[in-house]
Amino acid sequence: MNFQGLLGGIGQALSNPKFRLLWWTNTVNSTGRWQYKFAVSWYTWETTKSPALLGIVAFADTVPLVFMTVIAGAWTDRYSTMLIMRMCQSIMVAAGILISVFALTGSLNIIYIIVLSFVIGAAEAVTVPARLSVVHQLVPKDHLSSAIALGSASFNLARFIGPALAGIIIQVMGVPMTVVIATGMFLLFYSGLLALGPGEKVPNEGALRSSILKDLVGGFSYVLSHAGITFLVFVLSLTALLIRPFIDLLAGVSDQVFGEDVAGFSILLSATALGALLGGLWLARRGRTEGLTSLFTWCLIVSAAAQALLVLSPTIWIGAVMAFFTGMFVVSGSIASQSLIQNSVAPEVRGRVISITAVLAWGVPAVGALAMGWIAEFIGLRMTLGSAAVLSALLWLWARGAGRHYAGQLESGGSV
Numbered sequence: 001m002n003f004q005g006l007l008g009g010i011g012q013a014l015s016n017p018k019f020r021l022l023w024w025t026n027t028v029n030s031t032g033r034w035q036y037k038f039a040v041s042w043y044t045w046e047t048t049k050s051p052a053l054l055g056i057v058a059f060a061d062t063v064p065l066v067f068m069t070v071i072a073g074a075w076t077d078r079y080s081t082m083l084i085m086r087m088c089q090s091i092m093v094a095a096g097i098l099i100s101v102f103a104l105t106g107s108l109n110i111i112y113i114i115v116l117s118f119v120i121g122a123a124e125a126v127t128v129p130a131r132l133s134v135v136h137q138l139v140p141k142d143h144l145s146s147a148i149a150l151g152s153a154s155f156n157l158a159r160f161i162g163p164a165l166a167g168i169i170i171q172v173m174g175v176p177m178t179v180v181i182a183t184g185m186f187l188l189f190y191s192g193l194l195a196l197g198p199g200e201k202v203p204n205e206g207a208l209r210s211s212i213l214k215d216l217v218g219g220f221s222y223v224l225s226h227a228g229i230t231f232l233v234f235v236l237s238l239t240a241l242l243i244r245p246f247i248d249l250l251a252g253v254s255d256q257v258f259g260e261d262v263a264g265f266s267i268l269l270s271a272t273a274l275g276a277l278l279g280g281l282w283l284a285r286r287g288r289t290e291g292l293t294s295l296f297t298w299c300l301i302v303s304a305a306a307q308a309l310l311v312l313s314p315t316i317w318i319g320a321v322m323a324f325f326t327g328m329f330v331v332s333g334s335i336a337s338q339s340l341i342q343n344s345v346a347p348e349v350r351g352r353v354i355s356i357t358a359v360l361a362w363g364v365p366a367v368g369a370l371a372m373g374w375i376a377e378f379i380g381l382r383m384t385l386g387s388a389a390v391l392s393a394l395l396w397l398w399a400r401g402a403g404r405h406y407a408g409q410l411e412s413g414g415s416v
Helices: 009-014 017-048 051-062 064-078 081-104 110-138 141-173 175-195 205-209 212-225 227-242 244-256 262-286 292-312 316-344 347-412
Strands: none
Touching: 009 017, 017 051, 017 081, 017 110, 017 141, 017 175, 017 244, 017 262, 051 064, 051 110, 051 244, 051 347, 064 110, 064 347, 081 110, 081 175, 141 175, 141 262, 212 227, 227 244, 227 292, 227 316, 227 347, 244 262, 244 292, 244 316, 244 347, 262 316, 292 316, 292 347, 316 347
């Protein structure tokens, strides 16, 4: 098939056979990953009715991204990206098989879910830098931007499709078969990695001699010395703490707030993912830096308002609309902040600063889900999420003024 004329840059990226294979098998894998998350989250809620345990499962799945991603970046500089990806994917397949066996035999319990979710999360954390780096080996430089954007789009598409599929499969065949099918999707990606061949390895003696700790400290020092980036990181972190964790608690929201079963959970999670997908496409189409700082701060108040209205909604369908807008503006704010950071950061520290913000974006929601799940044990999910939305609105009252102060520096790409 000739992809050259298909959808401009997307067609150019997909005209590279190896990238095309990586892209579609990884899209299937990401869909399976979200299907797995949905299945174990629903099983946890169905068997325990505990918001705290929902938070713990989400924490176990996500927290490896906090402390392993930066180290994994150094490993990617030292070893073959294909080797790292295959090893990590084989671990995900093995963990998926184990949890499938436990589910099929009726011996699955919360301890197994927590431990195996941690294993899968750790394998995924280690493979993240390698997945980002391997694209450079599969497409020419002039196709690189389109290939990276296509990968991001497929991730958000998987966030939409995975929960929807999981909700249907759980209703028809149950949680065990949902996990089995997700594991089959992990295996398909592993097969695709084998078909791609050994890949390239360019020795980096400088990386072998460098200190990971020294580089990391230098990145943090730069962030703290750049007032505009510090502002973005601070607001982004609090958004990740107060708004983003709602996704990991939606199984409980479906039950406690709307009195719905797994179908309600699927509706809410799919609406959130659809909002995130359209938010990303909106920012991609917008395509300019001017006005992004103001947009970033407005995303904070809109997502906070949508979260408050979500837990106050009288029906699941109104709640789904609010979940859509929450997901849309959380992702739009995150993309806006990343664009501003990349526009204003010094080239020599760009990679470290971006990795720090990525770890914050992935890790802080895990901590937030753990804390909010524990708090909800005492005051309920409606009050917990509503209070977090109010705190976010108070943060916006400060952030809108601070954003205007730093807009010129961030949008012009000026230095400190």
